[in-house]
Amino acid sequence: MNFGEKIHKLRKQVGLTQADLAKLLGVHPRTIIGYERDGRYPRDRSTYKKLSEIFQVPVHYFYEESSFEDHAADAYGESGREDAKQLAMELSELFATGELSAEDMDSIMYMMHRAYFQYREQKREQERMSGENN
Secondary structure, three states: OOHHHHHHHHHHHHOOOHHHHHHHHOOOHHHHHHHHHOOOOOOOHHHHHHHHHHHOOOOHHHHOOOOHHHHHHHHHHHHHHHHHHHHHHHHHHHHHHOOOOHHHHHHHHHHHHHHHHHHHHHHHHHHHHHHHHO
16 A cells, blocks of 8 residues: 555545645645645655654554555455554554663564565565466
8 A cells, every 4th residue: 555545544534534634734735635646745754743643553654655464464364454453563662662672672673574584585486386387
């Protein structure tokens, strides 16, 4: 899902019009139309923070074109999406509390990267195998 699709979806979920959202952000309604329809992005980084506060989602949600949650839903359905959302929230909270040492945070990130690259390698192998079978 791209940035504009996310804005549109979230705006509809909370019952805001484009004009309502524009007023909350302090921009012209045409700006919201540009985000949703024209593939435009905010020039000012503070806009992402305002959006995250309005919609109660992490700021990084807007930076990713396809989210971890979307991938989990594709692979495991809506229960996968909910599990991924919960995991992301718990990790965000864990990192934000400052209770983890730098070494612990590094270990978590290392394990996440390792799991990601193992997954990517498996997908490449599956694609290679399916290509040979065709």
